Amino acid sequence: MGNSSWKPKKSPKSLDMTEENFWLMKSEPNAYSIETLKNDEVTLWDGIRNYQARNFMRKMNKGDKVFFYHSNCKPPGIVGLMEVIDLNIIDPTQFDKDSKYFDPKSKPENPRWDCVKVKYLSKSDKILSLPELKNLFSEDELLVVKKGNRLSIIPVQNDTAKILLEKI
DNA sequence: GCCAACGTTGGC
DNA sequence: GCCAACGTTGGC
Numbered sequence: 001m002g003n004s005s006w007k008p009k010k011s012p013k014s015l016d017m018t019e020e021n022f023w024l025m026k027s028e029p030n031a032y033s034i035e036t037l038k039n040d041e042v043t044l045w046d047g048i049r050n051y052q053a054r055n056f057m058r059k060m061n062k063g064d065k066v067f068f069y070h071s072n073c074k075p076p077g078i079v080g081l082m083e084v085i086d087l088n089i090i091d092p093t094q095f096d097k098d099s100k101y102f103d104p105k106s107k108p109e110n111p112r113w114d115c116v117k118v119k120y121l122s123k124s125d126k127i128l129s130l131p132e133l134k135n136l137f138s139e140d141e142l143l144v145v146k147k148g149n150r151l152s153i154i155p156v157q158n159d160t161a162k163i164l165l166e167k168i
Numbered sequence: 169g170c171c172a173a174c175g176t177t178g179g180c
Numbered sequence: 181g182c183c184a185a186c187g188t189t190g191g192c
Binding site: 026028071072073076130145146147148149150152 | 176177178179180
């Protein structure tokens with residue numbers, strides 16, 4: 001449960017009507033879990049190799065809230081909340097030959113992949129399971145949790161986000 | 169620039 | 181382990 005009393009921020013950037021305040025990002029807990037983030041406190045959301053997901057990260061603002069979703073596990077669902085604290089960071093793993101995210105087609109003079117930095121806010125007492133999310137999400141939002149969908153980042157509408165915040 | 173083949177994701 | 185639903189690749 002979050003202790004916070006934050007509100008959707010009113011920064012100068014929010015004059016931009018395309019601003020999104022809430023997002024959902026997926027990670028397999030085997031690869032990176034909410035517990036790991038809690039220990040790390042801060043992490044780079046690197047390794048995203050899907051253009052649409054990358055483009056969503058490019059639309060993020062500092063202070064945006066992100067629902068952390070555990071995928072490919074039992075049970076899948078939202079397990080916590082984090083906050084975007086830094087933007088437009090070149091993903092270092094694309095140039096790391098030892099990384100599973102190494103991209104030989106990406107050149108340092110023209111990097112293909114970038115990402116955001118997030119910080120831990122809270123871990124849910126109880127997982128918000130996929131069946132529950134299917135009832136709460138709009139059609140667009142369901143795209144991220146659809147079977148076989150490779151999109152791992154999606155904007156969450158404010159109305160949906162308010163409901164989710166009550167439940168995590 | 170089409171599209172068939174292929175690889176990956178991820179719930180079930 | 182199955183397989184639907186995608187994104188990517190590459191021959192033409």
